[in-house]
Amino acid sequence: MLNGILWKLATGAPWRDLPERYGNWKTVYERYRRWAADGAFDRILTHVQVHDDSVGRIDWTVSVDSTIVRAHQHAAGARKKGNRTGRTGHPGRRSGGHGAG
Secondary structure, three states: OHHHHHHHHHHOOOHHHOOHHHOOHHHHHHHHHHHHHOOHHHHHHHHHHHHHHHOOOOOOOOOOOOOOOOOOOOOOOOOOOOOOEOOOOOEOOOOOOOOOO
């Protein structure tokens, strides 16, 4: 059952494509839903993290990158508020459109 759930999560395939060796796909799916709803996976993750942290297997170092990359002024492509002219220079009229709005 657990291997079927892990296969599905690892592959991203639809539940209906679960190989028969893992059992009926609907049964595996229902068990997955029940375990997810009652918090079983969260409890397992917490247990593994606590255990691995206690034996020094987890490195809790966090790195924050504060690099700022500014986009060119034209990169966003939005017109400035109040600038309603298209390429034709006529207020309220856009260029290139033939009735498209």
